[in-house]
Amino acid sequence: MTRHVLLIEDNEQNRYLTTFLLEKSGYRVTSAVTGPDGIELARGGAFDLILLDIQLPAMDGYAVAAALKADPRTRGVPIVAVTSHAMVGDREKALASGAQGYIEKPIDPETFVTEVERFFPSRGVQ
Amino acid sequence: MSDQGDAASGESSAVDTLARLQLAALDAVANAVVFTDRRGTILWVNAAWQKMTGYSPDEVLGQNPRILKSGHQSKEFYADLWRTILAGRVWRGELVNKRKDGSLYTEEETITPLCDAGGAVNHFIAIKQDISDRKLAELALRESEERARKAASELAIAKERAESADRLKSAFLATMSHELRTPLNSIIGFTGILLQELPGPINAEQRKQLEMVRGSSRHLLALINDVLDISKIEAGQLEVRREPFDLEACIERAAGAVRPLAEKKGLALASSVPVGIGQVVGDSRRVEQVLLNLLTNAVKFTDRGRVNLEVASDDDSVRMTVRDTGVGIQSADLATLFQPFRQVGSGLARNHEGTGLGLAICRRLAGLMGGDVGVESEWGSGSAFTFALPRQWGNR
Numbered sequence: 117m118t119r120h121v122l123l124i125e126d127n128e129q130n131r132y133l134t135t136f137l138l139e140k141s142g143y144r145v146t147s148a149v150t151g152p153d154g155i156e157l158a159r160g161g162a163f164d165l166i167l168l169d170i171q172l173p174a175m176d177g178y179a180v181a182a183a184l185k186a187d188p189r190t191r192g193v194p195i196v197a198v199t200s201h202a203m204v205g206d207r208e209k210a211l212a213s214g215a216q217g218y219i220e221k222p223i224d225p226e227t228f229v230t231e232v233e234r235f236f237p238s239r240g241v242q
Numbered sequence: 243m244s245d246q247g248d249a250a251s252g253e254s255s256a257v258d259t260l261a262r263l264q265l266a267a268l269d270a271v272a273n274a275v276v277f278t279d280r281r282g283t284i285l286w287v288n289a290a291w292q293k294m295t296g297y298s299p300d301e302v303l304g305q306n307p308r309i310l311k312s313g314h315q316s317k318e319f320y321a322d323l324w325r326t327i328l329a330g331r332v333w334r335g336e337l338v339n340k341r342k343d344g345s346l347y348t349e350e351e352t353i354t355p356l357c358d359a360g361g362a363v364n365h366f367i368a369i370k371q372d373i374s375d376r377k378l379a380e381l382a383l384r385e386s387e388e389r390a391r392k393a394a395s396e397l398a399i400a401k402e403r404a405e406s407a408d409r410l411k412s413a414f415l416a417t418m419s420h421e422l423r424t425p426l427n428s429i430i431g432f433t434g435i436l437l438q439e440l441p442g443p444i445n446a447e448q449r450k451q452l453e454m455v456r457g458s459s460r461h462l463l464a465l466i467n468d469v470l471d472i473s474k475i476e477a478g479q480l481e482v483r484r485e486p487f488d489l490e491a492c493i494e495r496a497a498g499a500v501r502p503l504a505e506k507k508g509l510a511l512a513s514s515v516p517v518g519i520g521q522v523v524g525d526s527r528r529v530e531q532v533l534l535n536l537l538t539n540a541v542k543f544t545d546r547g548r549v550n551l552e553v554a555s556d557d558d559s560v561r562m563t564v565r566d567t568g569v570g571i572q573s574a575d576l577a578t579l580f581q582p583f584r585q586v587g588s589g590l591a592r593n594h595e596g597t598g599l600g601l602a603i604c605r606r607l608a609g610l611m612g613g614d615v616g617v618e619s620e621w622g623s624g625s626a627f628t629f630a631l632p633r634q635w636g637n638r
Contacts, residue, residue: 129428133435140440171420200423222427222463225434 119236120162123147124154124180125169125198134167134198134223141229151175155183158190165236166190170199170210178213185214194235198223274349274370280328280363282306294349294372296342307368312346314338327355330363336373347374411477415470422466429459468599472582475606482610487526489553489560490515496533497551504541504549511541513551522560522633524611529631532607532615535600536564536627544568544624558633559613565626571619579617580605604629 121143125131135145146161148154151172158166166184170177177197184190197210200221207218217235219228268275274291278284284302292298295310302309315337326333333353338346349370356365433456436444444452474480497513504511522529533551540549547567554561571579582602605615612632619625 127424127428130424130431133428133431136435136440137431171424200420200427221423222430225431225438 118142118144119164120144120146121232122154122158122161122163122166122193124149124151124166124172124177126150126172127169130169130221133225134228137225137228138232151177151180151183154180155187155190158184158193159187163193165232166193166195167232168195168197168215170197170206178209181210181213181215192237194237196232196235274372276307276368276370278307278366278368280365282308282366285365291370294341294347294370295339301342310339310341312338312340314346323353327353327366328363330355330357330361347372348377349373408478412479415473415477415479418473419466419470422470423463426459426463426466430456430463433459465599468603471603472599472606475603475610480610482525482528482607484523484525486521486523487529489522489529490519492526492530493533493551493553493562496530496537499534500537500541500549503538507541507545509541509544509546510548511537511550512548513553515553516555519553519555519560522631524631528607528611532604532629533562533564535604536615536629539600539627540564540566540568540625547624555633559630560633561628561630563626563628565624567624570621570624571617572621576617576619580615 121138123131123134123138123145125134125147126149131147131149135147138145146157146163148157152175154166154168168177168180172180177199181195181197184193184195194217195215196217196219197215198219198221199206199210210218217231219231269288271288272290274294275288276284276291277286284305284307287297287299287302295302297309319337323333323335332355334351336348336350338348340346350373351368351370353366353368355363356367358364433452435441437449437452437456471480493513493515497511501511537549537551544566545568549567550563550565552563552565554563580601582599601615608615608629608631613630616628616630617625618628
């Protein structure tokens with residue numbers, strides 16, 4: 117079964133870049149441009165992972181992560197924060213708001229997919 | 243009779259002696275004393291009064307004390323004073339008076355009415371003390387308290403300004419970091435995708451040119467990272483962690499990252515870590531960053547020979563020395579080596595791409611962790627950079 121990733125990212129080129137990389141590796145990607153749209157999509161669909169940009173306009177990624185973790189419908193989906201901030205405490209802040217992983221921009225296209233794959237929930241061996 | 247007369251005259255001479263003694267005492271006391279009749283006419287003044295006012299007895303006997311008036315007290319003030327003492331009550335107060343020479347002084351005064359046998363007020367005795375010095379001291383104290391209050395409030399304002407400047411700097415750095423990295427994400431990302439031929443095959447010339455784009459964009463990223471790092475350090479926005487970490491693993495990671503670069507240049511890269519080096523308290527990422535920088539520099543400036551990372555440690559500190567057999571540094575350049583944007587030798591700078599910020603960052607990072615980075619070098623025979631790090635930074 118194809119794994120389904122929800123990408124929440126406001127920058128068009130970055131959205132295209134991430135989508136391209138993931139689709140090339142066989143993932144299905146649905147993207148949202150704003151935090152509220154992303155939360156709406158997450159509530160309605162069955163996603164295996166959420167890639168979340170932190171520097172979103174209006175509702176930032178920390179708030180989006182907190183909202184996703186507060187909602188029983190989306191709580192179980194792992195979140196990987198992607199940030200171009202790289203300031204002191206960003207990682208801690210991202211992890212504290214509910215993200216499981218943290219990737220800094222600019223991403224390395226050669227290792228990006230491998231990095232993301234670490235955060236998929238293990239499917240067990242049943 | 244004569245006995246009685248003798249006794250009477252003896253008694254009277256004893257009273258005279260006592261009266262003379264009392265007068266002499268009143269004249270000699272440090273407080274100014276003045277006797278007046280019930281209208282205020284001066285009958286007697288003592289030596290201290292003369293000294294305080296500058297008037298001699300000749301000039302004031304028969305005069306009214308109003309000759310001392312400075313104009314600093316109101317009519318009501320004097321009316322109240324007279325009402326009090328004429329009613330037979332003691333008046334106490336402070337007033338500003340004028341000396342004979344026109345200068346002003348502040349006196350503390352007690353006026354006591356004296357009554358005749360029938361109980362009518364017929365004289366006053368006023369005892370005064372010049373408290374100008376005390377007043378001046380009080381004034382000086384009040385002024386210095388006022389100055390201290392003002393200074394404290396100015397300090398609070400300056401602190402508030404500095405804090406808001408800090409917040410601004412922090413916000414500016416965060417924004418710059420975001421704004422500069424976002425386009426780079428696209429440049430580095432798509433260049434990488436094209437080079438991986440994910441969208442389709444590319445020819446040799448395209449590959450060569452895309453590799454140039456990738457090289458330049460990585461260099462730009464390194465510059466941005468370094469500039470942000472040094473800006474954060476200068477703005478006091480860079481915090482270093484303080485937790486125990488495995489130094490040997492940290493050294494291995496740094497050496498491992500540089501090894502491919504060294505092998506590409508045919509250089510031997512060796513690190514020797516003493517057994518049981520143990521844990522160090524600090525920021526492992528930052529320690530790794532410093533080591534990586536020193537090792538990369540060493541490889542960059544060495545064309546033949548080797549790069550060694552030697553580690554020595556004692557109970558208090560660890561010294562990590564990166565020694566190379568490269569071009570070395572001329573003694574004139576050693577002084578400016580750790581200043582930002584001071585890659586030495588303009589000719590070399592063209593051959594050795596770098597941001598010129600690495601060593602400045604290394605030294606500052608080491609400083610933040612209570613350590614330092616030093617250098618020894620001889621032109622033509624290599625350099626040795628030593629990164630000294632306390633084991634228990636800040637926990638003294």
